[in-house]
Amino acid sequence: MKLTLKIWRQKNASAKGAFKNYNVEDVDGDMSFLEMLDVLNADLIDKGEEPVEFDHDCREGICGSCNLQINGRPHGPKRHITTCQLHMRSFNDGDTIVIEPFRATAFPVIKDLVVDRSAFDRIQQAGGYISVNTSGNTIDANSIPVEKENADEAFNSATCIGCGACVAACVNASAMLFTSAKVSQFALLPQGEVEASRRVMNMVEQMDKEGFGGCSNTGACYIECPKDISLENIARINREYLKASVES
């Protein structure tokens, strides 16, 4: 397969950046998208050119690092996968593929296709945890009964890998799906009840402070989410927020 790649190149955070076209040949349909970029980079290094910088780590759909906007969609054209799980058989010979970094004010470009997603870490740090005694008297989590339905839902919410596809897909660059998943994973469990009000208020405040947009319920986030985090999480964070506002 022969492809033309239109890739965003940007030297550093303050540089302007522009698209550059590359031709890649002998692309195998069984290659992953990242392996195809590896081939391109090997070729660029051979020619003495600067390779294309892109984020990746586990390459098995768990870490959420490989955040690329491919042909206008986060993680490419397929649903429920990350970029590393996208195979080149999803494209046709002669295609031109546009590859951009995730665009959001809260996700500034560091270099080429790599963006800084530490805003997510700060939202998590603002309340995405439970305070437990770890001094040796830790209570076994399984000793607290949890309804099966709630346990399953909390687990589903906890599968969010924080890749940022929700932000990238949203017309408002909103981080509501991410934040709501991180709120929901505790809101559904008795262990999370104690800090529930403080958690949602602080996390929403941090989310707004980071410069993400508001949610207008377009649903693009959950369509593009590789882990199928549902919109029920957003309804839940809205509920939790209203409840906390009334209580305070």
Added chain:
Amino acid sequence: MLSASIAKKVAMALSGLFLVFFLAQHFTINITSVIDPDTFNEWSHFMGTNPLVQFVLQPILIFGVVFHFIMGIIIELKNNKARQKGYAKYAGNKNSSWASRNMIISGAVVLAFLGLHFYDFWVPEMIYKYVEVNEALESRYYPELVHKFEDPIRVLIYVVSFVLLMFHLWHGFSSSFQTMGWNNKFSKGLQGFTKVYAIAIPAGFIFIALYLHFNQLSH
């Protein structure tokens, strides 16, 4: 209190639901113009002269409309800041509806229409009643309404505006429940109702405008 993004959206949803409720009431009165002009005159006269409607509900309604639009613009400006550099290629239609992504456009058209609507009906009514202090004739409403729909350009503007309102309601009505945290086993049924409402009410207003226009031509 409305500094948080969720609080703004909830305020937007509540004011939107209030306007949705008002729209149903407005349509109920307007459809009588097609069925029985005397009933239309009678109900319009009641709405136009009842002190509770005029001095309590009307100011609340105007506040609701102004609040909804101002809040919409504030939210839009904040959302625009969240992505200052857009994508070279953006496939939004693959993951969301046009209506959901362009509420500001459909809202702006509805706002422009409201300007015309106020100019057409509300301003002359206020002058008639409170400036010129004319006698509140019950029989005047239907002829005034019919007269407005003589102009085909006005009818066309009405039709286009209500199509845009259809898009606005298609997303906004159902979305308001999600914003207020309501997403459960009953949501699917409610979504169905909101979608039917989003089509039926604007289509009803379009029907009234077209009926009154073509009915005159046939006489």
